[in-house]
Amino acid sequence: MARPKDDDPDMFRIIVATDIHLGYMEKDPARGNDSLVSFEEILEIASKNNADFVLLGGDLFHENKPSRRTLHGCMALLRKYCMGDKPIQYEFLSDQSVNFDHCQFPTLNYDDPNLNISMPVLSIHGNHDDPTGQGNLCSLDILHTAGLVNYFGKTSNLEKIQLSPLLFQKGTTKVCLYGLGSVRDERLHRMFVHKNVTMLRPKENQEDWFNMFVVHQNRSKHSATNYIPEQFLDDFLDLIIWGHEHECRIDPEWNGIQNFYVSQPGSSVATSLSEGETVKKHIGLLQIKGKDFMMKKIPLETVRPFYMEDIVLGETSLNPDDHNVLKKVEAFCTEKVETLLDKAAMEHTGNRKQPTKALIRLRIDYTGFEPFSIHRFGQKFVDRVANPKDLVLFHRRKAGVKKEESGADNELLAKIRPQSLDSARxxxxxxxxxxxxxxxxxxxxxxxxxxxxxxxxxxxxxxxxxxxxxxxxxxxxxxxxxxxxxxxxxxxxxxxxxxxxxxxxxxxxxxxxxxxxxxxxxxxxQSEDHPCDDDRMSLDSDEESRTTRGRGRGRGSRSRGAKETTRGRGSRGGRGSRGGRGQMKEPVIATNGNRSILDAFASSSSSASQRSARGGNKRKTYSGMDMSDDDDVVTIDDEDPFDISSSSRKQKSQRKTTSRRGVAFDSDSDDDIIPLPKRRR
Structure with a gap:
């Protein structure tokens, strides 16, 4: 890995970052803006270093459906730093319609004549912002359509994956970039085992290309198939940019079996209070010339500082039998927090955008002791730390029989790198x-x-x-x-x-x-393509109910003990009753969202007596209503909608009634009903 020279016209300069997690804890008053501040610093570094493009390794957003505030902040930063008149100094050689066939606009944004892009951003999706729902879309699809990001590495076939690379050339340097967005680890593991993942290569001068692969999967082994071993990847690759893992291991690590390097940039914001997040955050400036490359580490100065310390109370001078031991333990932990706060103040980068409130975490093994109140302890530092509610984590040492371990086992265990999960799955x-x-x-x-x-x-x-x-x-x-x-x-x-x-x-x-x-x-x-039947049904029933109003005064549904439902003026219109002009006591409510309007007006056996009472006129009752009370039955004339005479009568009735709609109130008392003003004839 030779060191390329700076300012070489044949050298690619690429800013590499992963797991930015925009929108993480955006509702927290102290930490809500951390992710956007770090993202702006990344774009500023790319602009200052005259980067050819920015390469993101997934999880640009923390949520699958980011809030409008987060999405707006991201788009504003991309527009601020990525648009301009600076010309693009390299060529794109592959077929854009193939590389971006999943997008509505299958082109690079800097090739769009309607856009001025000075620094392109290329990104795959991660497990936090992966495509889902109707159309299998994600937030990166929105950014790609808006011309702010070039979204690649999306696959829709979960049986067989064929990766077509993005081919770039700058002078004599040729870069072959592969990308694969996040896929469920177990499924991708099985696909690799069955040889269902293939990478296409240029036919001509294959050895002249520098081959990169951007992936967003588990690198550490969580279970037998819940990770992707590095040995699964093709050995013709030169460099792997590995996303998803948050610990910063950006220095390229050599894999002697596959003969390629692996770089793990890590996250730019701490999304869990785990040991891996305490490592100082960096991004990389990747310089490529020919087959040689160098990854230059660039520290992030605006990241909130995070310090963690493990405490075993049994190994301190504290006596668990002391009657005042609880206060002494709390005072001991307070002293530890003060020491970490002093360390945070000394190590502050001096950047005005870096937060002053640090993240502090004490993991206390209290075996043999009693724990104190975490919330009361956190209140002491509410104005000095960013996480007062989870400042302390108590745990006990698991009881068990210790097995004698050989020297070789101890040496092997010492080399194992502990990994922490972000949260329970x-x-x-x-x-x-x-x-x-x-x-x-x-x-x-x-x-x-x-x-x-x-x-x-x-x-x-x-x-x-x-x-x-x-x-x-x-x-x-x-x-x-x-x-x-x-x-x-x-x-x-x-x-x-x-x-x-x-x-x-x-x-x-x-x-x-x-x-x-x-x-x-x-x-x-199907449900989104076709309007909901309930809405049409409620509207139609409302129109039909208004057209059934008669002009009779005392012919309501309970006039003189009559049981039949007539088209009277009020819903309970006895003599002297002041009904609500045809308003029902309860609104018509659909009981099944998947029913059509024809099903809603199915005939009921309880309407047989009503049909006979009206001299043979056909009636239909609304099956979604309670039939226990005659007041709640809505009757509708079964007229032929294509009959000229009936349609003309209905139009006249509608002209008389549609202009006199009022608000219906659910009340049985005449005093609660607001009378409507009478219309002059």
Missing amino acids: VEDMVRDYFGQVEETSKLQLLTEKGMGDAVKEYVDKEEREAISELVKYQLQKTQDHLKVRNASEDRIDKEVTHYREERKKRKEEDEEVAEALKRAHSMRS
Whole structure:
């Protein structure tokens, strides 16, 4: 890895950053603006270093659906620093319609004649801002359509992934850039195992290209398949930019098996109070000439300082049998916090945009001691630290039999790098819940993994139909299996349990969840493409109810004990009654969102007597209303809508009534009804 010379016309200068997490804790009064401040510093560094473009490795936004404030702040910064008259000094050689075929405008923004782009931004999506919902869109699609970001690395085929690179050339230097947005680790792991991930390469002069790959996946091993081993990646690559992991390890690390370097820039804002976030934050200036490159570390000066310290009370001079030990422990921890605050003040970068309130975390092993109040302790530093509510974390040492470890084991364990998860995963919580419940409450038909994935889609991406569609799909598969097996009634339970275990062994949960999500997307697309029937039904019923008003004075629904529903003036119009001019006591409410207007006016058996009482006139009752009270029955004439005479009569009636609409109040008292002004004839 030779050092390229600065200001070389053949050298690419690329700013590399990942996991910016715009919008993280945006409602927090102290930390709400941290992510936007760090993002502005990244763009400022890129502008000062005359970067050819900015390369982002996913998780630009912290939320799948960022707030308007966050989205507006991001767009304002991109417009401020990325637009200008500076010419682009390199060529783009690949087919843009292939690289950006997922976008409505499949072109680079600096090639758009309507835009002036001086510093392009290229980005893949991460697991926080991944595509979802109708159209499979994400926030980066919005930025790409607005001409502010070039969004690449999006794949819609979850069975086989074929990566087509972005080809750049500057003088004699050729860069081949691959990108893959975040995919569920288990699914991508299986696809790599089955050789279903391929990378296309230029046909001519393949050895002249510098090959980069930007990926956003788990790098550390959380389980057998919940990560992507570096050995899965092709060995022709020269450099891997690895997103998703927040610990800054931006110095390229050599992989001797695959013969490539791996750079992990880490996040630009601390999203968890874990040990990996305490490492100083950097971004990289990647300089490439020919096949040589260098990653120059650039520290971020506006990042909020974060300090953590582990305390084991059993290893201090404190005596747990002291009657005043609780106050002494609290005083000891207060002294530790004061020391860390002094360290934060000394190490302040001097940048006026860097926050003065630091993040402080004390992880206290209180085995043998009693814990003090965390909230009361945090109130002492409410104006001096950014996280007074979670300043202290108490934990106990797990009791267990210590096993004798050999010297080789101790040496191996010392080399293991501890990794911390940002937060508990929803799917793990679902699996743990069903693993601890009683036998009678455990899942018999569904699998814990499939249910956990469906709940995760509902929680993270608001996919409301994911759980119900998964239940329907798995139920349908089980019913089909039972039909094929022709199981007797006494063996149904055993067959269902056996079939469930077979699906778990074949690992069909991912396919079932994918099919359920596909059905949920199609259902939402249909519901959004067609207006809701309830709205049309309520409007139509309102118009019909107004046209049924008569002019009779004392012929309400309970006039002289009559039980039939007539077109009287009021809903309870006895003699002397002052009805609400045809207003109903309760509004018509649809009970089923999926019913059509024809279903809503289905005939009811209770209307038979009404039809006979009106001399054979056909009536229809609204099936969504309570039939226990005659006052709540709305009757509608069954007239042919295409009959000329009936339509003309209805038009005349509507002309008389539509101009006299009032507000209906739900009240049985005549005193609460506001009379409407009479119209002069």
